[in-house]
Amino acid sequence: MKTTLKILLVLMMGALPAWAALGEYEGSVSLDQRILGGETREEVHTGYKLHQIITADGAVIREYVSPEGKVFAISWHAHFLPNLPQLLGSYFPRVQQAAQAKVQRGGPLVIRTGDFVYFSGGRMMNFHGSAYVPGLLPKNVTAEVVR
Amino acid sequence: MRRKNVSAATRASLLVVMAGGMFLASCGSGGTGNNIPLPVITLSPASASVAAGAPLQFTATVVSSYSTTITWSVNNILGGNSTLGTVSSSGLYTAPASVPNPATVTVKAVSSAETNPSGSAIVTITAPVVNAVVAVAPTDSSTPAGTTVQFAATVTGTANTAVTWSVNGVAGGNSTVGTISAKGLYTAPTTAPSPPTVAVTATSQAETSQSASTTLTLTTSNTAPLYVNFGLNGNTGNPNTASYNGLFTTVTVCLPGTADCQIIPDILVDTGTVGLRVLNSVLTTAPATELGTVRDSAGNQVQECTQFRDTSYAWGPVLVADVVIAGEKAPSVPIQVIGDTTFTVPITSCLSLGSGPSLDTVAALGANGILGIGTSIQDCGLNCAGGQTFSGYPYYICPNDVCQVAPVPLVQQVANPVAFFATDNNGVEIILPSISSAGAPSLPYTNAAGTSLVPAGLLVFGIGTQSNNALGSATVYATDSNGNFSNVVYDEFSFPSGGFVDTGLNALYVLDPHTLGILDCADNPYYCPETPLSLSLTTYGANGASGTVTLNIANADTLFGTNPGFAAFNNLGGARGTGLSTDYFDLGLPFFFGRSVFVGIAGTTAPKNVSAPNGYFAF
Numbered sequence: 001m002k003t004t005l006k007i008l009l010v011l012m013m014g015a016l017p018a019w020a021a022l023g024e025y026e027g028s029v030s031l032d033q034r035i036l037g038g039e040t041r042e043e044v045h046t047g048y049k050l051h052q053i054i055t056a057d058g059a060v061i062r063e064y065v066s067p068e069g070k071v072f073a074i075s076w077h078a079h080f081l082p083n084l085p086q087l088l089g090s091y092f093p094r095v096q097q098a099a100q101a102k103v104q105r106g107g108p109l110v111i112r113t114g115d116f117v118y119f120s121g122g123r124m125m126n127f128h129g130s131a132y133v134p135g136l137l138p139k140n141v142t143a144e145v146v147r
Numbered sequence: 148m149r150r151k152n153v154s155a156a157t158r159a160s161l162l163v164v165m166a167g168g169m170f171l172a173s174c175g176s177g178g179t180g181n182n183i184p185l186p187v188i189t190l191s192p193a194s195a196s197v198a199a200g201a202p203l204q205f206t207a208t209v210v211s212s213y214s215t216t217i218t219w220s221v222n223n224i225l226g227g228n229s230t231l232g233t234v235s236s237s238g239l240y241t242a243p244a245s246v247p248n249p250a251t252v253t254v255k256a257v258s259s260a261e262t263n264p265s266g267s268a269i270v271t272i273t274a275p276v277v278n279a280v281v282a283v284a285p286t287d288s289s290t291p292a293g294t295t296v297q298f299a300a301t302v303t304g305t306a307n308t309a310v311t312w313s314v315n316g317v318a319g320g321n322s323t324v325g326t327i328s329a330k331g332l333y334t335a336p337t338t339a340p341s342p343p344t345v346a347v348t349a350t351s352q353a354e355t356s357q358s359a360s361t362t363l364t365l366t367t368s369n370t371a372p373l374y375v376n377f378g379l380n381g382n383t384g385n386p387n388t389a390s391y392n393g394l395f396t397t398v399t400v401c402l403p404g405t406a407d408c409q410i411i412p413d414i415l416v417d418t419g420t421v422g423l424r425v426l427n428s429v430l431t432t433a434p435a436t437e438l439g440t441v442r443d444s445a446g447n448q449v450q451e452c453t454q455f456r457d458t459s460y461a462w463g464p465v466l467v468a469d470v471v472i473a474g475e476k477a478p479s480v481p482i483q484v485i486g487d488t489t490f491t492v493p494i495t496s497c498l499s500l501g502s503g504p505s506l507d508t509v510a511a512l513g514a515n516g517i518l519g520i521g522t523s524i525q526d527c528g529l530n531c532a533g534g535q536t537f538s539g540y541p542y543y544i545c546p547n548d549v550c551q552v553a554p555v556p557l558v559q560q561v562a563n564p565v566a567f568f569a570t571d572n573n574g575v576e577i578i579l580p581s582i583s584s585a586g587a588p589s590l591p592y593t594n595a596a597g598t599s600l601v602p603a604g605l606l607v608f609g610i611g612t613q614s615n616n617a618l619g620s621a622t623v624y625a626t627d628s629n630g631n632f633s634n635v636v637y638d639e640f641s642f643p644s645g646g647f648v649d650t651g652l653n654a655l656y657v658l659d660p661h662t663l664g665i666l667d668c669a670d671n672p673y674y675c676p677e678t679p680l681s682l683s684l685t686t687y688g689a690n691g692a693s694g695t696v697t698l699n700i701a702n703a704d705t706l707f708g709t710n711p712g713f714a715a716f717n718n719l720g721g722a723r724g725t726g727l728s729t730d731y732f733d734l735g736l737p738f739f740f741g742r743s744v745f746v747g748i749a750g751t752t753a754p755k756n757v758s759a760p761n762g763y764f765a766f
Contacts (some may be wrong), residue, residue, distance in 0.1 A: 001163075027624070056418070056535065057535070078539070079530055079539070080539025080540060080541070081454045081539050082539065083504075084502055085540075092502065095458065095501040097500055099304050099457060099458045099502050099503030099504065100504050101505070102387060102457055102459075102503070104390050104653075105390050105457075105459075105514075106379070106391075106393060106652060106653030106658060106735070107413075107457065107650060107652065107653050107654060107672060107721065108456050108721075108733075109456070110456055110672050110721075118458060119241075119722075119723065121456045121457075121520075121591075121723065121731070121733060122733070123419030123420065123456055123630075123649055123654060124420040124453075124521070124526065125523070125527065125528075126529075126629050127454070127456060128731060144661070
């Protein structure tokens with residue numbers, strides 16, 4: 001727990017390096033785990049690997065890794081929105097742009113483009129969302145595996 | 148020769164003459180063989196225009212040495228008819244109520260003399276010219292049962308500004324829907340009718356086709372009106388930006404322990420969040436600077452960064468106010484004041500994690516505030532009361548103008564005002580009327596004539612505490628630790644912790660196009676199935692209760708295209724994701740139309756001996 005606090009403090013200080021998960025190599029998963037400070041579990045599925053991080057406040061964050069070692073999808077179920085810059089990496093500005101442009105209230109945030117798909121929904125204390133990169137989907141794996 | 152002017156004034160005597168059988172024919176045989184000329188009849192006016200529904204008097208001038216009688220016809224139909232207009236035996240033509248096709252008719256006066264000589268006139272019927280314009284105030288208001296409301300009608304375009312008042316189409320109203328005096332003073336019945344909304348209509352006495360109507364929703368001590376509309380940004384005309392299915396009510400905020408209060412309309416009603424949040428910019432008579440403060444032991448004022456599902460956020464202090472809704476009062480309850488700029492938004496946490504826009508203006512929020520009446524008492528709870536702080540944690544203190552996350556005790560957290568009412572404090576009931584599958588312009592809605600009425604909904608406080616909030620046969624679904632149904636089964640697939648109901652969500656966000664085998668709309672975030680879709684779900688509570696829920700999803704492009712001005716839809720759906728297999732059924736406002744839905748607060752005693760430590764839904 002102390003580790004978590006320290007790392008969070010680092011985040012608060014604005015010292016967040018450009019670490020990211022989605023679209024990057026598997027090494028970043030362990031980085032995420034350190035930053036998010038959770039317990040981890042790894043599952044091997046046909047055609048991909050699933051890393052699951054359960055943080056101290058109960059957030060479940062899943063990262064899907066292709067045989068090539070790249071994170072092709074992420075998802076979250078959490079009381080609070082997760083650290084999206086960390087999880088989305090170079091895709092985060094896309095989310096920022098779409099969120100800033102969205103003037104309709106009451107619905108989730110949905111991004112549907114050929115190279116990036118994103119959903120952020122749920123409600124207070126019960127957020128859920130997911131993102132994936134269609135071009136990084138492993139062979140014979142569909143986006144339906146992302147939960 | 149005699150000239151005989153047959154006019155309205157003289158006709159009666161002529162008819163009497165005829166009726167008496169004193170028909171004066173020719174002196175001779177009456178045949179055509181004699182030399183007496185036949186009557187010549189001319190009509191005045193020979194041609195004329197008349198507005199639909201209006202009268203026009205004709206005068207027949209008979210030049211004849213006969214004494215003759217005249218019969219009148221329209222297009223050779225004796226006396227005319229309702230399509231062509233009617234003509235009386237005195238020559239008074241009354242144009243039909245609507246313009247016939249063709250718009251010209253022939254009015255003819257026929258002599259009874261031999262060979263039936265006649266005269267005729269051409270009449271062109273025109274659309275009626277409307278001058279009177281009626282307006283009624285106040286519009287779409289509410290009042291407690293048994294009270295009075297003074298309505299005013301403004302009539303322009305005509306000298307006679309008098310109006311006739313009616314309630315639900317009944318002149319002067321009645322004891323069930325309320326009465327209204329000739330001067331517009333409405334007296335509500337002592338018991339609110341069901342549905343609770345009436346239409347009040349003022350009709351111009353000068354032009355009775357012209358009227359204006361508005362709605363009035365009758366409340367009781369534990370009910371507040373629920374309105375559905377586009378919110379304060381109105382209808383943008385663009386399905387991508389218009390906020391459909393916004394649910395609103397009016398909340399009164401008072402300086403704690405005083406009568407210094409401000410009535411604030413257009414507050415979003417949201418069972419998906421907890422606590423009242425009001426824009427700083429709308430607090431004028433109950434200004435944020437005079438509300439109670441919430442501080443930590445070192446005197447630092449508590450701030451909050453509230454996150455929303457679309458990653459937008461609200462930043463501002465936690466302050467203490469008396470919150471009054473209907474006849475219920477929550478004294479000294481912590482609320483959030485959004486857009487107070489005493490402290491700058493902490494960029495490295497609240498802003499960058501949220502990534503979306505700050506909802507700190509009316510334009511950004513589309514409302515004056517948010518009333519969160521979900522299943523818990525505080526907006527964060529024990530997660531935020533301990534010594535730990537997490538990513539996304541909402542509470543902050545700002546010593547030396549540097550804001551940092553901080554734990555906040557339960558009693559200082561922004562709280563559900565309902566839980567702090569003296570009575571009726573165990574939850575709420577949301578009642579929305581059924582609407583057409585084509586949607587409705589708004590709730591409430593009435594047309595100008597007051598003949599088409601969509602009632603408002605009701606926010607009822609308390610569950611099983613009054614005669615108007617009995618649970619009845621509703622199924623109680625204890626929510627799981629996520630505040631969700633413990634399971635949702637669709638098409639034989641189970642989705643654990645798989646969904647919730649939420650008035651703050653504008654559509655039914657379910658599954659994805661791949662799973663459903665239907666299409667997303669090309670240009671907006673909703674579903675566009677070729678034919679309306681009906682989904683059957685089985686919902687389970689953590690208490691083991693189950694029930695069937697049917698969801699209808701129509702083609703959103705068709706809905707918006709058919710009625711571009713409509714804000715309320717009971718069949719608007721959207722994808723929970725695209726291409727992603729989804730494990731949620733997020734049931735927004737469309738679910739609530741035509742239902743009574745109870746939202747029970749955690750920690751209260753659930754009805755029917757149900758164990759519901761996390762609160763419950765019932766419907």
